[in-house]
Amino acid sequence: MLAYPFLIIFVLPFLAALYAFIQRRSENVAVVFLLVFSLVFIGYVSLQALVLVISISTVSWGMMYGLSTGRCDKFFLFFLAITLSPLIIYKYLLVSDSEQGFLLTIGIPTGLAFYSIHLATGLFESYKNRSRPLSLLRHLLATTFFPNFIAGPILSYKGAVLKFKSLPNQSWYYIAQGLTLLALGLLKVLAIAAPLGAINDTLYAAVAAGLDQASFSESIFLSWGVLVQLYFDFSGYSDIAIGIALCFGITLPMNFNSPFKAKNVSDYINRWHISLLNILKVYVFSTTAKWLSQRLPRRIEGRQRASLIYAISVFAVFLLAGLWHAPNITFIYSAIAVALFIMGMQFVSGKKPGQALGMRRGAIGQITLLATASLIAAYFKAGSIGIGTHFLTGLVNFQSFFDLFALSQPLIFSSISLRTFMIDTGMTPFAAMLLLGVASLISLFMPNSMEITGYSELEPRKLKIMKMNRQRAAAVAFVFLWVIFYSQHYGKFFYEQF
Template sequence: MTFSAPGFFVFFLPLSVLGFALFGSFGRRSAVAFLAFMSLVFYAEWSVTYLWLLIGSILFNFCVSHLIARNASRERVQTGILSFGIAANLAALGYFKYLFPLLNFFAGHGIGHNVGSIILPLGISFFTFTQIAYLVDLKQGAATPENLLSYFLFVTYFPHLIAGPILHHKEIMPQFREERRYGLNRNDVALGLSWFAMGMFKKVMIADRISAYADSMFHAPRDFGFAGTWAGVLCYAMQLYFDFSGYSDMAVGLARVFSIRFPLNFDSPYKATGIIDFWNRWHMTLTRYITAYVYSPIIFWISRRRMEKGKKSTMRARATLDGFTSLIALPMLFTLFLAGVWHGAGLQYLLYGLMHGTYIVINHAWRTFLPADGQLRRLIKGPVAVGITFICVLFGEVMFRAAGAGSAISIYAGMLGRHHGAGAHTVELAWIVALLALVWLMPNTQELLGEEQREDAPNWNPIKTPRWQPNLAWWLATTCMFLISMAYCTTESTFLYFQF
């Protein structure tokens, strides 16, 4: 079941809202248990078989968490339990996500034989990473043991279960405490449903409508010339943007209906003035996760090793070539390599990660070695910086979307004018121009709704629009958006990030 499927908003969501209002009147335990049950129903609609995998993962990690807590005074035992828990989680993820593609890759090169494929459990990366982070923080004393009911809902809560955001226990667990009122808050319901309607409109009426143009080029890149290839790439960029933005809005909105606040996961990334800024705006919870649990531990380990050898590991040391290489470049490349592998088992995902790792290293070098008041830094800022960043992102998205590395190279050749074929259609160009204007000139959903955004990266919106209010005008506008989307939605439509 997806958020844009008719069965979700016609049956599942109304039952969830009414049930929460009913069970919330009996107190915390009944409300939490109801939401956990409905979350399992939500997952089971896709696969009852893999529902048991999800339940098994939750029970396993819950037991590991309590073993870690009980051995708080025994450092080595606690470390061993944590290592076992992480290894088991990664083994399950590796089996479903990487084993079969890897064996078939070797079979294609004459080693072994083809073993077929296996269906990837929806959301396995998200519920696995969420639980690993909890175990790590528990061992470090940054988390406390939870009762089974709260932990179950933390992992399974349906707005984030299948495609994120990657939740952190510190921001979610306190919202399941006894002291909050478990019932419907009409302001939260109004805001949440408006957020959901806007996200659904993005997904159904923009991303799904433009997908055919992108698919035709990516399926047969050699059939398209210079203009046709660029049109296909730009159409995919818009499809991916509004698909992921739409999903993120729908997830945040659904959570808010039940008065649960999710972290923002999407903040106008095509307005970014650099690749570092881009990753602080695109899949924000993934960036936060890999920074906290991959990049930062690597930096800490390298810094400690440098200090043992008598080398400096300060911010000043990073301004030297040796310090920059060991403290920024290599850790960043490794981290983004893992981020690329997380997206999929194909070579194109590995290269996608390395491309963005290289981008970020160059961005860090730009910030580190060029004077802030230098002429080059003054020239490349604002719209110029946005344009350069966007072009870099486009080349990365080609690798992300292509069927393989060879297909991506063929598309790059078309972008450089090496193919002779179909050009861009007038309808495609109209879509591209309209959507680029929407992306670059208009405020995003959380700005329209008056929600908080990151103060360090304000968005530039030349076209000012009125803020959302719980009044009749906004109710009519969002209701129309929802009804139009409902008329065009299909059960076959899925979100692009569901495959991860």
């Protein structure tokens, strides 16, 4: 989405104002306006993607309509396979290089994963609840709406019906609020996530190429640095998508809610990728649990039966989440590790399935939770078992334990020369540590952008809308001007791999 900052900054306010003018005169024309711009956006990124998206969206509309009548129930699995086939073919079968950047090697955008799961939820709704799809024009808009097409949040088809069946009234204040969220998202991604990504990539490459295991300080920096990078990358992308959609009066679901402030395991997981997790709960967890409850032997009963159903359903959810991100073995292992951690906590705590899973109260419990999450995130980022293991062994390299407290670069990052580090990252090791420290404090103690703006998908009128006074306008303009000059320095973002 950030590959075209000039387009976002200069064209978006004009389009939002034009849309508000059009919508007040004709809702149907406003639908066509949003659809045309969404298709132009997708086509500008990739013409192959445009042809694929229009074809699959049109075919899916016919399949949803057939399922809603009850006449095509026996073809449900076949329809589902057709809908998911582009994702399986282009993302898993034809692409083996995970370092694919903004476009896959054949020109299909990374948003294919979000798009495919969105259509799959529509098939489920038509099959289970006999829900009719939107009209073809609004169906095409709901499935290609450009703010969340590339980077989410993932809008279920049921949610899309509520958004696009009747377009909400646009407000000039929504444009101001949307631009504010867009500015916050750009700051997160470009000022924090991108520099941290450059540091992490540089250190990963140096550690992977080294003959010795990583130093203790390198392993600590990378494990926490990757988690903080993912935090700001993911949070920033969510803010950008929600902010752009809000400029057109569309409220997307909140996708991220300060997971580092979570007090227990369940709360932590529920604060990450909220839209994806909600969809997996509704369409995978519930379906798996219902299927198991009907097929498990009757001799397994009571709490043992409930615990077994819960454990298998949780495992299915996180296994699919790992596969959904990419066919990378470390993604799958990381997802399995999360599932096993949840099941282990459930067993140790002795709580009923589904209850909040807590750790020790206070700072010790939160540190333990975040340390576990950072280890999983670092392995998630590694890309291969060998690199992940090579990196994790640094955590038991006690010979270099005191490197963490040294301020000289050769001791802190011993796997890479000072000159190479500064050329590749554009900063000194001390500056890198300072950036990570500031980002950590922001993520742990500052209110997030949803709290700052009072954003609520269900009650958009309760936004803490402030008039675009001089101070606020100057701040937003400064961010946009900074992006114009800085955008040439950014590279591939962590979240764009998915």
